[in-house]
Amino acid sequence: MRFENLWPGVLTQNNLENWQIGGFGLYVHWPFCEAKCPYCDFNSHVVSHVDQGRWARALADEIRRAGAETSDRVLGSIFFGGGTPSLMTPETVSTVIEAARDCWTFANDIEITLEANPRSVEVQRFEGYARAGVNRVSLGVQALHASDLKRLGRLHDVDEAKTALAVARSVFERVSFDLIYARQNQTLDDWRSELGEALDMAVDHLSLYQLTVEEGTAFWDRARAGGLRGLPGEDLAADMYEVTQDLCSTAGYTAYEVSNHARPGAQSRHNLIYWRYGDWLGIGPGAHGRLGTATQRVATVAWRQPGLWLQHAEAGSGLESRAFLDVSDQAGEYLMMGLRLDEGLDIERLHRLDSTVAGPEAVAELVDLDLVLWDGPVLRTTAKGRLVLNSVVAALLP
Amino acid sequence: MSTPLSRIRNFSIVAHIDHGKSTLADRLIQLTGTVAERDMKAQMLDAMDIERERGITIKANTVRIDYPAQDGHTYILNLIDTPGHVDFAYEVSRSMRAVEGSLLVVDATQGVEAQTLANVYTAIDADHEIVTVLNKIDLPAAEPERIAEQIEDVIGIDASNACLISAKTGVGIPDVLEAIVKRLPPPHSGDPDAPLKAMLVDSWYDPYLGVVVLVRIMDGTLKKGDNIRMMRTGGKYGVDKLGVFRPAMQDVKELGPGEIGFFTGSIKQVRDTKVGDTITHEKRPCETPLPGFKPSIPVVFCGLFPVDAAEFEDLRDSIEKLALNDASFSFEMETSAALGFGFRCGFLGLLHLEVIRDRIEREYNIELITTAPSVIYHIFMKDGSVLELHNPADMPDMSKVDHLEEPRIKATILVPDDYLGDVLKLCQDRRGIQLDLTYVGNRAMVVYDLPLNEVVFDFHDRLKSVTKGYASFDYQMDSYREDNLVKMQILVNDEPVDALSTMVHRDRADMRGRAMCAKLKDLIPRQMFKIPIQAAIGGKVIARETLSALRKDVTAKCYGGDATRKKKLLEKQKAGKKKMRQFGKVEIPQEAFISALKMDE
Numbered sequence: 001m002r003f004e005n006l007w008p009g010v011l012t013q014n015n016l017e018n019w020q021i022g023g024f025g026l027y028v029h030w031p032f033c034e035a036k037c038p039y040c041d042f043n044s045h046v047v048s049h050v051d052q053g054r055w056a057r058a059l060a061d062e063i064r065r066a067g068a069e070t071s072d073r074v075l076g077s078i079f080f081g082g083g084t085p086s087l088m089t090p091e092t093v094s095t096v097i098e099a100a101r102d103c104w105t106f107a108n109d110i111e112i113t114l115e116a117n118p119r120s121v122e123v124q125r126f127e128g129y130a131r132a133g134v135n136r137v138s139l140g141v142q143a144l145h146a147s148d149l150k151r152l153g154r155l156h157d158v159d160e161a162k163t164a165l166a167v168a169r170s171v172f173e174r175v176s177f178d179l180i181y182a183r184q185n186q187t188l189d190d191w192r193s194e195l196g197e198a199l200d201m202a203v204d205h206l207s208l209y210q211l212t213v214e215e216g217t218a219f220w221d222r223a224r225a226g227g228l229r230g231l232p233g234e235d236l237a238a239d240m241y242e243v244t245q246d247l248c249s250t251a252g253y254t255a256y257e258v259s260n261h262a263r264p265g266a267q268s269r270h271n272l273i274y275w276r277y278g279d280w281l282g283i284g285p286g287a288h289g290r291l292g293t294a295t296q297r298v299a300t301v302a303w304r305q306p307g308l309w310l311q312h313a314e315a316g317s318g319l320e321s322r323a324f325l326d327v328s329d330q331a332g333e334y335l336m337m338g339l340r341l342d343e344g345l346d347i348e349r350l351h352r353l354d355s356t357v358a359g360p361e362a363v364a365e366l367v368d369l370d371l372v373l374w375d376g377p378v379l380r381t382t383a384k385g386r387l388v389l390n391s392v393v394a395a396l397l398p
Numbered sequence: 399m400s401t402p403l404s405r406i407r408n409f410s411i412v413a414h415i416d417h418g419k420s421t422l423a424d425r426l427i428q429l430t431g432t433v434a435e436r437d438m439k440a441q442m443l444d445a446m447d448i449e450r451e452r453g454i455t456i457k458a459n460t461v462r463i464d465y466p467a468q469d470g471h472t473y474i475l476n477l478i479d480t481p482g483h484v485d486f487a488y489e490v491s492r493s494m495r496a497v498e499g500s501l502l503v504v505d506a507t508q509g510v511e512a513q514t515l516a517n518v519y520t521a522i523d524a525d526h527e528i529v530t531v532l533n534k535i536d537l538p539a540a541e542p543e544r545i546a547e548q549i550e551d552v553i554g555i556d557a558s559n560a561c562l563i564s565a566k567t568g569v570g571i572p573d574v575l576e577a578i579v580k581r582l583p584p585p586h587s588g589d590p591d592a593p594l595k596a597m598l599v600d601s602w603y604d605p606y607l608g609v610v611v612l613v614r615i616m617d618g619t620l621k622k623g624d625n626i627r628m629m630r631t632g633g634k635y636g637v638d639k640l641g642v643f644r645p646a647m648q649d650v651k652e653l654g655p656g657e658i659g660f661f662t663g664s665i666k667q668v669r670d671t672k673v674g675d676t677i678t679h680e681k682r683p684c685e686t687p688l689p690g691f692k693p694s695i696p697v698v699f700c701g702l703f704p705v706d707a708a709e710f711e712d713l714r715d716s717i718e719k720l721a722l723n724d725a726s727f728s729f730e731m732e733t734s735a736a737l738g739f740g741f742r743c744g745f746l747g748l749l750h751l752e753v754i755r756d757r758i759e760r761e762y763n764i765e766l767i768t769t770a771p772s773v774i775y776h777i778f779m780k781d782g783s784v785l786e787l788h789n790p791a792d793m794p795d796m797s798k799v800d801h802l803e804e805p806r807i808k809a810t811i812l813v814p815d816d817y818l819g820d821v822l823k824l825c826q827d828r829r830g831i832q833l834d835l836t837y838v839g840n841r842a843m844v845v846y847d848l849p850l851n852e853v854v855f856d857f858h859d860r861l862k863s864v865t866k867g868y869a870s871f872d873y874q875m876d877s878y879r880e881d882n883l884v885k886m887q888i889l890v891n892d893e894p895v896d897a898l899s900t901m902v903h904r905d906r907a908d909m910r911g912r913a914m915c916a917k918l919k920d921l922i923p924r925q926m927f928k929i930p931i932q933a934a935i936g937g938k939v940i941a942r943e944t945l946s947a948l949r950k951d952v953t954a955k956c957y958g959g960d961a962t963r964k965k966k967l968l969e970k971q972k973a974g975k976k977k978m979r980q981f982g983k984v985e986i987p988q989e990a991f992i993s994a995l996k997m998d999e
Contacts, residue, residue: 027958043959081957209954234924238949259954274958288959299962333961336968340956365983369927389952391926394968 022278024070025077025270028059028096029284030085031306037153038218039180039211043286044083045306056092058313060099062283062302065317067103070281070291075104077111077270080134086116090128097133111136111174111269118164118177119156126171136174138207138268139164144194148183153218162201169203174266176205181244182237183211185230191240192247199251204266208244209259210237241387256342258386275341277334284318285309290325290333297325328398331357336393344373344380356398366392401474403585406656407578408476408614410493410526412518413503414511414870418533421565422503422574423461423479429571430463430475432644460599460612460658461645467579475578476658478599480517486746487874488694489600489726490517492674494524495690496599496614496658499582501574502549506532506540506562509548509841511870512812518553529577530560536567544839552838588655593684594618594677598628599658601671603723607639609665613677614658617684620677621652626663629676629687635663669725694726696744697805697875698751698854699788701732701769701897702758703740709764710739716762717741720754727754732789736897736986737767742789748854767991769897771854776803776878790899793885796936803878804901805850808833810843811861813869818842820864828852829881829903847876851901886911886940888918888994889932891984897991907933911941914994921990924948929984 033044078100080093097112113136114129116122126137141161143149149157156164161177168175179198181191198206213219213228222228232240245255253261257275260268273280282289286304290297300322303309309318325333331354338345350358358379366372371385371392385392413419463475480493494500500521504510521528530549532542546557561577563570595617604610613620620626622640627633641649642659653659665671673694676687704713717729728744745751751771758764777785777793778800787793809830813821815837825832825846834845848857853873861869886907888898898918902910911933918931926948933941956964 029959212954234948234950241950258952258956271957274956274961280958282958286959288962290958290961301962329965332965332968336964337956337961366926371926387950387952388926388948390968391948391951395926397968 022276023076023269023273024073024278025079025273025280026063026075026100027270027280027282027284027287027289028063028078028080028085029282029287029302030080030082030088031285031309032087033082033084034087035153035155036218038222039152039213041214041217042083043304047306050087052089052092055310056095058310058318059092059096059283062313062318063096063099063281064103066281066283066289067100071103073104073279074107075100075110076107077113077273079112079270080114082115084117085114086122086125086129088114090125090132093129093134094132109269113138113176113268113270115140116164116168117156118161120160120163123164123167126167130171135172136176136268137168137172138205139168139175139177141165141177141198142180143183144179144197148186151184152180165201165203174205175203176207176268177202178207178209180209180211182232182240184228186232186240188236188239188243192243195244195247199247199253202251202253204263205268206248206253206261207259208248208261210241238387245383254342258340258389272341275337277330277337277345292325297330298322299325328354328357330354332397335396339372339379339381339389339393340386342380344378346377347374347379348377350379354398358396359398362396366395401654401657403588403656405471406474406476406584407499407582408478408497408585408656408658409499409501409578409582410478410480410497410521411501411503412480412514412521412528414505414508414514417503417505417508417511417514418565419479419503422501422531422533422563422571423477425565425568425571426463426475426477426575427461427645429568429575430465432461432463459645460643462642462658463644465575465579468576469579473579474657475575478658486750487516487520488692489673491520491524491690492597493599494520494526495674495688496597497524497526498585499527499529499578501529501531501578502553502555503531503533504545504549506535506542506545507537509545510552510812510838512810512843512872513870515553515810515812516872516874518555522555527582528555529574529581530555530557531574532560532562533565535562536564536569548838552843585656588615589617590619590654592617593682594620594624594626594679595684595688596620596653596677597688598671598673598675598677600673601665601668601725603668604662607662609668609671610660610662611665611671611677612658612660613653615653615655616688617655618679619652619654620659620661622649625680626661626677627680627683628671629678629683630691631670631672631675633665633670634680635665637661637663639663667725668723669721672725694746696726696728696746697850698745698747698771698773699742700745700751700771701734701737701740701742701767701789702755703734703737703767703769703897705765705767707738712762713741713758713764713766716758716764717743719762720757724754726750734769734791734897736895737769737991740767744788748858767897769991770900772901773805773850773854775883775901778802787901790885790901791896793899793901796884801880802883803880804883806876806879807848807850807853807873808876809846809848809853809871809873811846811869811871812838812841812843813865815840815842817865817868818844821861821869824857824860824864828857829906848873849881849903850875884935886914887934888914889930889934889939890918890922890986891929892932893984894934895986898994904935907935908940915941915943917994918990919943919945921993922984922986925984927983 031043031045032050033046036046112134114134115138118139118141142152142154144158146158213223248261252263255261256267279291280289285306287302289300292298301320302318303312303320312318331350334350335357363374367374370382372381411419459479461477464472465475466472478493478497480490502518534540535542542562546560549557561570561573596613596615599614600612601609622637624637626635639662641647674691678684704710721727726746729741732740732742755768759766775787777787780798780800811821828848829852830846830848833847836843861871882904883901884904886900886902887894915931915933922945928947929945931943932939
C-alpha cells in the first residue's frame with residue numbers, strides 16, 4: 001500500500017524519448033535558513049530547531065516511494081537546493097544519497113551538488129558532505145563588497161567567502177559560486193572590476209544573476225514603499241549583461257545559459273536537465289517534478305509549508321498534487337526552458353508536442369530581427385535575443 | 399372639468415450647476431405637502447444616478463403642486479425642471495415654450511455664470527416673466543446686494559425684489575411660492591372647446607408603460623381613450639393612460655388648456671416622438687402646428703469600441719437600449735483596423751457624449767475605448783457635390799476636394815479678471831476670433847467665435863485647468879465656414895492607425911503632429927524592434943519620433959521549480975495583451991488611444 005502508483009500513466013519501460021534527450025535527476029529541497037534574505041522568493045523558512053533525523057527519514061521515504069515506480073532509470077544527478085542545504089548535517093545528506101542509491105543505478109559520472117553558504121560554520125561540514133557523496137558545491141557568495149553583502153542580508157563577509165571557496169576547492173572536484181549584480185548604485189565599472197576579481201577566484205563555474213525584485217520579498221515591499229533607489233534602468237542593466245558575457249568568454253567561461261557560465265565540460269548537469277526539459281523528481285517541501293513520455297507528462301508539486309509537508313510525507317505522500325500536463329503546456333515549458341540555453345532546443349521535438357508553438361512565420365520574423373537562429377532541427381536565441389527572451393517566448397507562443 | 403387658467407401657474411427654474419435648483423424644487427414639493435415627508439429623498443426630480451451625481455438634469459422632469467395661496471385660492475403650480483446644459487439647448491427652448499415664467503436661481507455667494515446666461519436668454523426669448531431668487535443667503539460669504547446688482551448689469555432684468563432664500567435651511571421658500579402666484583402670469587389663452595393643440599415637451603421610455611409623453615395643452619381637451627395624431631411625424635396613437643406627476647404618476651380623466659401632464663399610448667420607441675411636435679385629435683385636428691419645431695441633430699461624433707472585443711454584442715445591446723430612451727443620440731456600426739468592431743455615435747454635445755459613455759460603462763459594465771471626438775465637416779468636391787464627413791477615416795482623396803467647411807460656435811466665457819489673459823490665449827490658440835469683451839465687476843465676459851473641432855477636443859478641461867476651475871463656459875452652434883483643414887494620419891511602424899486620424903487646421907498640424915508622436919512614444923511600450931512613429935498629411939511626414947527597441951527583458955533565474963510559475967507569468971503577460979491592440983507587428987495599449995488625444999500643450 002505504501003508503494004501505490006505515484007505516477008499513473010507513466011510508461012517507465014518506454015521513456016527513451018525524454019530521458020535520453022533531457023536526462024533524469026533528483027532535486028531535494030531543504031527549506032530552512034538562518035535568516036531570510038530580502039531578495040529571496042524561494043521556499044525558505046527560519047525556525048529555531050530542526051529534527052534532522054525525522055527530516056532525513058521523511059526525505060528518504062519520499063525518495064523510495066518515487067523510486068519504486070522509476071527503478072529502471074539511471075540517475076544522472078542529485079541537487080540539494082533550498083533554503084540552505086548546508087544546514088543539513090552530513091548524516092542527513094548521507095541518508096538521502098543512500099536512499100537514492102537503493103532506488104536507482106547511479107550514472108558513472110553522477111553529479112551530486114549541494115548549495116552552501118560560505119560561512120565558517122558550514123565550511124567545517126564540507127569534508128563530511130564529500131564523504132557522503134557530494135562532489136560539487138555551489139556557494140552563495142552573492143557579492144564581493146562588504147556593504148553590498150549587508151544590503152543583501154547575507155550573514156557572511158568577503159574574507160569568509162574567500163576562505164570558503166579555498167576550502168571547497170580543496171575538498172570537492174567541482175565548485176561554482178553565485179553573484180548577484182545590477183545592485184543598488186552599482187556602476188558599470190564597479191561591476192567590471194568585481195566580476196574580474198570573481199573570475200580570478202573562480203574554479204570552473206559561475207552563476208551570475210541580475211538582481212530581480214520579486215513579489216513577496218522584503219525588497220518588493222521596500223521598492224513599493226518608494227525605497228530601494230539606485231537600481232539600474234533598462235539600458236544600464238543591458239550594458240551590465242553584455243559586459244558579463246564579454247568578460248566571462250574572454251576568461252574561457254561559456255555562457256551556456258542566460259545566467260550560467262562554465263569552463264568546457266563543467267556545466268551543471270543537473271540544471272541542464274531542467275533546460276533540456278528532461279525528467280526530474282522533486283522531493284521536499286514545495287518541490288516540483290516532471291516525469292513522463294513524449295505524449296504524457298506528469299507534473300508533481302509537494303506541499304509547500306515545511307510542517308505540512310512533513311505530516312503528509314510521514315502519512316504516506318508529500319505530494320500536494322500530481323497532474324498530467326497537456327501537450328501545449330509541455331511545449332510552452334520546453335520552449336521557455338530550451339531557449340535559455342546556448343545550444344537551443346530541438347524544434348522537431350517541440351513540434352511533436354505542439355506544432356502551433358514556434359510556427360514558421362513567427363520564427364521567420366524573429367530570425368529577421370536577428371533574435372533567433374533556425375539551423376536544421378535547432379532553434380536557438382542570438383546573444384541579442386537571449387537578452388529579450390521573455391518577449392521572444394511570448395512571440396513564439398500561439 | 400378643466401382648471402380655470404387664472405388658477406394655473408406654469409414655470410421652470412433657471413440655474414447654474416450647484417446653485418441650488420434641485421434643492422429648491424425639493425423644498426417646493428415638500429412645503430406644499432406634495433410628497434409625504436417620509437418619501438422625500440434629496441433631488442426628487444433627478445431620477446438618474448448620473449443626474450444626481452453630476453448635479454445636472456438631462457431629461458425634463460415635471461411636478462404638479464397644489465398650493466393654497468394667501469389670497470384664499472388654491473393654485474396648480476406646474477414646474478418643469480429643464481435640462482440645464484447647452485447640449486440640450488433645443489430641448490430647453492421647447493420646455494420654456496411650455497411655461498410662462500421662470501425662477502432665476504443664483505447662488506448669492508457666486509453670482510451669474512455663463513450657463514445661467516444662455517438659459518435665462520432662452521427664457522426671455524420665450525417671453526417669460528422672471529422671478530429672481532438669491533439662494534444660499536445663510537452662508538457667510540453671501541452678498542445678495544452685490545449679486546442682485548450684477549444680475550441687473552449682466553442680464554438686464556430687475557432684481558430689486560429678488561426672493562432671498564436658503565433652499566438648504568428652508569428660509570424664504572414661502573415667499574417664493576407667493577411670488578410664483580403673484581408675479582408669474584397664468585397661461586395666456588386657451589379654449590377648452592377648440593380642436594386639441596398640445597406640445598410634446600419630452601418623452602422617455604418606461605419599461606412597464608412604454609413611451610411616456612409629457613405634454614402641455616394649449617387648446618382643447620385631452621381625454622383618456624382619445625385617438626391622437628403627432629402632426630410632424632404623422633404617428634397615430636390611442637391614449638391609454640393620462641395623468642399628472644406629483645411627482646409620482648397620478649391618473650386624471652382629462653387635461654385642459656394650460657395644464658401639463660403625460661399620456662401613454664403603446665408608443666414603442668422614443669424615436670417615434672419628437673420634442674416640439676404638435677399633438678392633436680385625429681378626428682378633429684387643429685389647423686396649424688405649433689411653430690419652432692426642429693428635429694435635434696447630433697453635432698459631435700466619436701467611435702465607441704469595447705476594450706474586450708468579445709463584448710461587442712453587449713455593447714450593441716446597451717447602445718440599442720439607451721437609444722430607446724434618447725432619440726437625439728445616433729449610432730451606426732464601425733470597423734476599425736486598430737480597434738475592431740464598434741459604433742460611430744453622434745451626440746448633441748460633449749456632455750451628452752460623456753453621459754452616454756458613462757452610462758454604458760456603469761450601467762452595462764462595459765469598458766470602452768472612446769476615439770477622438772470629431773465634428774461634421776462639409777466637404778465640397780471638385781465635381782460640385784457636397785459630402786458630410788463624420789469620421790476622419792472616411793476623408794476622400796484630397797485631390798478631388800475643392801474645399802472644406804467646419805462648424806463654428808459662439809462661446810461665452812465668464813472668468814475672474816486674474817485669469818483673463820490665460821483664457822484669451824487659450825481661445826487664440828484654438829483659432830478663436832474675439833467678438834466681445836466686457837466687465838461685470840471683477841469678472842470678464844468674453845465672447846468668442848471658435849471652431850467646434852477645437853472645442854470638442856479638450857477645451858473644457860484646458861479652460862478649467864488654466865482658470866483653476868473659476869471660469870464658466872457655454873456655447874451655441876453658429877455657422878459653417880471654410881478653413882484650411884487637413885486630415886492628419888498617425889503611422890506606427892509605417893502603418894496608418896485609423897483610430898488616431900484627426901482633422902486639424904494646417905497651421906496647427908505640425909505642432910499637433912509633434913505632440914502626438916512624442917506622446918505615443920511614451921505610451922507604447924518598447925518592443926523587440928525599433929518603431930518609427932510619424933504624423934503625416936497626405937503622403938508627407940510632418941513629425942517623427944523613434945521608439946527604440948527593447949534591450950532587456952529576460953528572467954534571471956529559471957530552474958525546475960520555476961517552470962510552472964514562470965509559465966503563469968507568461969500567461970499573465972498574454973492576458974495583458976488582450977488589452978493591447980495588435981497593429982501590424984506592433985502592440986498598442988488601449989490607453990494610448992485615449993491619452994494620445996489629450997494634449998497637455
